[in-house]
Amino acid sequence: MAGNKDFQLACPLPPPAGDRIQLAHGGGGRLTRQLIEQIFLPAFSGLELDARHDGAVLPFEGARLAFTTDSFVVDPPVFPGGTIGDLAINGTVNDLAMCGAEPLHLSAAFILEEGFPVDTLRTVAESMRLAATRAGVGIVTGDTKVVDRGKGGGVFISTSGIGVVRTPSAVDPRRVTPGDAVLLSGDIGSHSVAILSVRGGLEFDSPVTSDTVSLWPAVDALIRAGIEIHCLRDATRGGVATALNEIASTAGISITVNESEVPVTEPVRGASEILGLDPLYMANEGRFLAIVPQSDGARALETLRGIGVSSGARMIGRVTEGGRPRVTLRSPIGGMRVLDMLSGEQLPRIC
């Protein structure tokens, strides 16, 4: 130490607001939200988009139609437990299910890169056929474009879907009220770990497979059991933590989660420990949160556990009153902390 005056207590000014899209703008966290709020909502302001839901519910000749769209860019296109095609079907089916809607018809549009192997495309298409059959939906229209080599990521798929809302009253985060029970349909993180395990640069043997699946059977069971559903949200990009924060902020309530109630399998825990990633922020493709009145909580849990895709359901927390909307996590040793939205991309740490 050359002298204590050498301690210059300084730090740089923030960089100018980014003028280019970064990967984190697509990560499902705070930057995605900023993009929606600052660019898309002002341009497309409509009542349905304002609800910040997975899909739009549109009254049509006495029925309530749900309409949604989603794009899939996962790399690699084939991974343990599924393909980009499975995600494209189940993702859109689940967006409809999260509106309380029975999925009916889907469209599928492909953007293919010059040089993409036809064999892989055949595998993807076959997995879409199987996933659609399992989900009970038809792929009724489609489109194909091919871009120059180097201008696309092999295969991108965009699907849109129409369904009919089957819940007696609207599924809407704004109906969430203090006291409600928060249910999670199963263990989290396996889709992310399955993808990470095959992505370039990361070598570990992992028996983990993606959880990609249609969630409609679980939602259907809740509706048939007469459960009053306040909110449904699939925990895709940004994971359970981000989904809970979105609900809290839209509903203007707070949520308290017991960390020890959140199911994580041993292989996913192991991978998270090695990589320094938090399963609560990992993307899932077959898991959802259901928020129901306290009085329906136990019955909803029992109903979900009776269905294959949600047999690992747990009641993970409660909705509470709360000044500023936020999500709080109770750690296993009893400490409380804020569970924030994902900020930027989840980055593997250094040491």
Place this chain on the structure above:
Amino acid sequence: MKYVDEYRDPAAARALISAIARVARRDWTVMEVCGGQTHTLLKSGILQLLPAGITLVHGPGCPVCVTPLEQIDKALEIAARRQVIFCSFGDMLRVPGSAGSLFDAKAAGGDVRIVYSPLDAVNLARDNPRRQVVFFAVGFETTAPANAVAVEQAGRTGLRNFSILSAHVLVPPALEAILQSPGCRVQGFLAPGHVCAVTGLRDYERIAETYRVPIVVTGFEPVDLLDGIRLLVEQLERGSAAVENQYSRVVRTAGNPAAQDAVSRVFEICPRKWRGIGEIPASGLRLRAAYREFDAEVRFNLAATGVAEPPECISGLVLQGIRKPHECSAFGIRCTPETPMGAPMVSSEGACAAYYLYGRQ
């Protein structure tokens, strides 16, 4: 999960919290040196469960946070070059330099890649002989051995297109700088377990003796930290200033001699600027003359930029444990993980990010 579950056991944690409450008769201020320890303290909510008289201040042990602005600016300059593949651990990508971050460089067309090991970067160099592959060698004594091995491997296999940008820093000189600071409040240290696993305890024994300060080498799980705090408070209460090893399942007294040898074959000690703190003599590592050709600063002929860090945030005080993150007027308002003013808001090991993520009210 073995070696994890027993160190997160709620009953064991509660027993240690009671034990600390029993032994602590006076108020004590102690520093956990490593950012990984800071995050566990906040993530598990330990800080709220400790007796009110025990204050934890958060040390400078976050390599991302202390990497100086000028090294980040050099990284940005290299990453912008067309022939370069710039490799880094993920944490570094969001840290702001004078003009944007490596994420911005990537968005602007730079080939910036996240790797999990320096050897991945060596492999990239081998597979891309027409490109220059540069690895951003940041970190404390923990990451230096693997980086040394990567440079040796590049040397042995005659790789002419691999180099590192070194921003390595050493823990003991930083602890001495903190102890010599006039505002120093720290009465004891929880020393960084993984650093000590490499270096051993010798430097810490010297510091404990010279400055009459107790040091407990501590792990990273909740039970480790509580056990470390208990041992430290016991020493403080009885006026002891010894080095104890709480993390003996990982740390040996002599450290890891093979790793130490690799580091000293490749690196030599140099003065290093610490972001927000200033230059600390003999606190960094640079490549030895024999390996100078693998030094990216030499290969790309980068001059010292001499950038000034405008006095805006208090990260220097935070990194020395003089102030807490939420005592900064910019905290959570003008300074957030999306718009970080200082590096401690960026890294998963940064104290400000830990407060923002887990403790914001």
